[in-house]
Amino acid sequence: MNIQYIYAVFVLIILCLLCSSTKYISVNPPEDFQIVDPGYLGYLNIQWQAPRNLSNLSDCTVRYKLQYRNTDSQRWEALITTNLHHSAGFDLNTGAVAKIQTLLKGHCPNVSEMQSKWIETTFWPSLEGTLESKIKNFRCIFYNWVYVECTWQPGTNLPPEANYELYYWYYGMERAMPCANYTQSNKINVGCIFQNQDLVTYTEIFFCVTGSPESTPLRSSYSLLKLQNIVLPPAPEQLLxxxxxxxxxxxxxxWKPPEGEAPPQCLQYEVQFKAAADTWKSMPIQMETEFTFLEPKLNHTFCARVRGQVNMYCADDGFWSEWSHHECIKVPPKVAMPVADLLFIAIGVVAMLVCITVVLLWATCKRTLAKDKLSYPVESIYHLSAR
Known part of the structure; x- marks a missing residue:
């Protein structure tokens, strides 16, 4: 019993010595964590500084786990980085929130990876102007890859001198630019037209509609779009x-793809058909410009039409075109053959079979008689020699 007690005390002493010889390391979260608006209409900079207590840990790999989202969203975007900044697009109609923690990995700690606690920061856009002055139903359409038209409806209770201005920005521009070609209703700007060279596809474009500096401040409205997702192609042509x-x-x-700038390989089609006065019925979406359909029974007039949309290989979304002009074809009726004709055909077939049978029997008999005549002389000679 004493030996076991002495052994346990010895093991405890060894463990205490090992623990006392180990340098305890804790990791702090990043410092000066903030979200900064550079004036790019929703493209915000998230930045931070490294924790001070990591300056002497040369054997450690320091990384940062960042998560961010809009305040009205439940879905976090996440990444792990060694940088001290990250930029991302947000919808500034609401706020932006981000959180971050330090990750420590290497030979410096006594665990495989060490994490700091989370810290969080929030950014809120300016709320100048009354909520009633904010525009409604902002919408942009990219017509056949040629030009973009953005439209909106004015807010209510606008001062007489108030008006709207649209600004836009995408990655690569030095600053946000104002619209150069407004459309108006009652001298109020209600839309903007962009030519193809003004904007770019396959990148995020940030829009802001706000009050002009000379007018009473109006509540700003923000939107984020990609041009390939708002394409409206023309209707397909030459349906036959x-x-x-x-x-x-x-x-x-x-049919043929519509003429213009829309790449033919980026289009998909919906075909509808109907017979006589029936309602239109849709066929599965397809990317070919040809479709084969089995003729409907008991209908003598058959009509079809087709429309197009950007397919999943070129965009995530898009608008359907107008329907093409419908075309119709008259299908000759399938007339049932009279019973008398069917009986006549049946008699003819039976007569033909009888004739063929008679001919075959006659040929067989003829071959049999011929064999009998050839075999008679040989038998006679055989009998005479035997005598």
């Missing part, structure tokens, strides 16, 4: 319907 030469029971639809 024809009966298939190889299979008369099939009708072939053919």
């Amino acid at each position: 319907l024809a009966r298939s030469l190889a299979k008369p029971d099939e009708i072939v639809f053919e």
